[in-house]
Amino acid sequence: MTSHQTTQTMKPATAAKKLGVYLEATPAEFQEGVVSRAELSALQADPPEWLQELRRNGPHPRPVVAAKLGISISGLARGGVTEPLTTEQIEELKAECPGWLRQERATQVEVRKEAVRIKEKNAARADRPDQPRS
Structure with a gap:
């Protein structure tokens, strides 16, 4: 068979x-x-x-727009961007750099720093097996 x-x-x-x-x-x-x-x-x-x-x-879907702007998809929504954008529109937004975009970029930087901190903390714990995990 x-x-x-x-x-x-x-x-x-x-x-x-x-x-x-x-x-x-x-x-x-x-x-x-x-x-x-x-x-x-x-x-x-x-x-x-x-x-x-x-x-x-483009037009580019939201994940691509968010990545090109250096922010999260949620940040796009908070900024009022709900439609797909072309590359030209994305470049215009970058050039204008409105307050919401600056804020979302700063938020994204903090999120990445925190992710690195947690990863390093977990790696340090893994190197010390005698430490209790929390």
């Missing part, structure tokens, strides 16, 4: 998320079909022009 493997597929929204692009900006054939793992790998290895263009100019 031979085992028959089925091709694993994903919804377009999942594939767009993995590719880091805004689904609504992708071509209709991408949005309406399903994407196999092999197709996703091919898109990642050799992106077609539409994918290169989306990655370069």
Whole structure:
């Protein structure tokens, strides 16, 4: 008896998320079909022009916008940014650097410092097995 493997597929929204692009900006054939793992790998290895263009100019999904601005997704929401932004819009925001963006960047710096502190604290505990864990 031979085992028959089925091709694993994903919804377009999942594939767009993995590719880091805004689904609504992708071509209709991408949005309406399903994407196999092999197709996703091919898109990642050799992106077609539409994918290169989306990655370069957007519109970008919130995680990409947040990363380009150096803030969290929650920070975007607190700043009132709820729509996808193009690269040009992101650059304009960076140039303007409104108060909310400065505040969110400062918050992000503190969050990263705290994460490093906790990681170092846990590493130090791991090096001393006689210390109780809390």
